[in-house]
Amino acid sequence: MALRSRRDPWLLVKRVVKEADVVVEVVDARDPMATRSRELEALVERLGKRLVIVINKADLVPREVLEEWKEVLSREYPTIYLSARERLGTRWLWRIIKQVVDKRPVTIAVVGLPNVGKSTILNVLKGRHSASTSPIPGWTRVHMKARAATWLRVVDTPGVVPRGSEDELAIRGALRPEALSDPIPTAVKLINMLRRKDPGVFERCYGISGDDPLSLLESLARRRGLLLKGGELNVEEAARILIRDWQTGRIVVYFTPEDYGLKPSRSLMKGSAPRGSSGNSSSTSLSAPSRPPRS
Numbered sequence: 001m002a003l004r005s006r007r008d009p010w011l012l013v014k015r016v017v018k019e020a021d022v023v024v025e026v027v028d029a030r031d032p033m034a035t036r037s038r039e040l041e042a043l044v045e046r047l048g049k050r051l052v053i054v055i056n057k058a059d060l061v062p063r064e065v066l067e068e069w070k071e072v073l074s075r076e077y078p079t080i081y082l083s084a085r086e087r088l089g090t091r092w093l094w095r096i097i098k099q100v101v102d103k104r105p106v107t108i109a110v111v112g113l114p115n116v117g118k119s120t121i122l123n124v125l126k127g128r129h130s131a132s133t134s135p136i137p138g139w140t141r142v143h144m145k146a147r148a149a150t151w152l153r154v155v156d157t158p159g160v161v162p163r164g165s166e167d168e169l170a171i172r173g174a175l176r177p178e179a180l181s182d183p184i185p186t187a188v189k190l191i192n193m194l195r196r197k198d199p200g201v202f203e204r205c206y207g208i209s210g211d212d213p214l215s216l217l218e219s220l221a222r223r224r225g226l227l228l229k230g231g232e233l234n235v236e237e238a239a240r241i242l243i244r245d246w247q248t249g250r251i252v253v254y255f256t257p258e259d260y261g262l263k264p265s266r267s268l269m270k271g272s273a274p275r276g277s278s279g280n281s282s283s284t285s286l287s288a289p290s291r292p293p294r295s
């Protein structure tokens with residue numbers, strides 16, 4: 001089912017992009033490929049704007065994998081990684097904005113799928129809490145402007161919902177589990193996907209094991225004491241919990257460029273970071289919180 005409606009944020013995002021000098025596309029470090037929007041990128045290019053990819057939630061993924069993603073995505077657009085919530089590596093954001101545009105003042109539009117951390121990034125740039133953030137996808141409904149520095153204006157936007165089935169959207173974090181008509185098939189797909197990547201993930205995360213996805217959901221329901229009125233296991237609620245835990249990063253599984261058949265350069269595969277000009281390749285890249293520079 002294609003999820004598009006007249007309340008679609010696309011129109012608003014288009015307006016905001018038109019007014020921007022630089023567009024920051026935020027993606028989730030656990031699966032940058034699945035959480036980028038080619039449609040959005042095409043729109044930005046059509047409107048002749050510069051695009052920068054920010055891989056957010058870097059706290060959930062090992063640095064080597066972040067470096068690999070940065071290298072692979074940089075072949076298309078300038079790319080950095082950071083953790084907006086933990087305020088790590090955020091100085092790279094200032095740096096890359098300055099690198100791609102020397103006009104003053106600069107207006108940047110923060111765009112991306114729901115729940116990737118756009119509002120949290122606006123708050124980083126602003127230096128204090130301005131935009132409301134939430135683990136619920138689709139939280140930001142209107143665009144919000146903030147002056148981050150004398151030379152920088154930032155516009156937050158609602159997440160754009162990609163085309164796709166309910167399952168895909170929920171797995172990409174763009175649709176909250178409560179909005180699913182039946183969360184069980186989605187949870188089954190998610191379980192299969194996560195187990196293929198990391199067979200021990202549910203043992204580690206919940207202390208449960210099971211051969212097939214449904215018995216895994218039953219084990220989770222049993223463990224959490226999720227019962228329906230007649231004493232039956234509430235498997236639906238277990239499915240929602242699992243999807244929510246995936247969306248909020250409680251279940252940590254991450255994907256690498258190799259999972260998409262993309263090869264990072266050999267120096268990265270050996271584990272050494274490259275000396276790039278627009279990236280966070282230094283060993284301190286995820287360490288220091290940043291202050292907005294004056295200019």
Ligand SMILES: Nc1nc2c(ncn2[C@@H]2O[C@H](COP(=O)(O)OP(=O)(O)OP(=O)(O)O)[C@@H](O)[C@H]2O)c(=O)[nH]1
Binds near residue numbers: 060084116
């Ligand atoms: N682990 C981790 N979580 C983060 C990070 N940045 C944001 N989050 C969390 O991700 C969730 C979504 O963040 P928001 O900033 O509201 O995301 P958004 O892209 O504005 O979402 P919508 O407004 O729904 O489109 C919140 O629970 C944040 O705390 C990060 O760097 N690391």
Ligand SMILES: [Mg+2]
Binds near residue numbers: 118132159
């Ligand atoms: Mg938001």
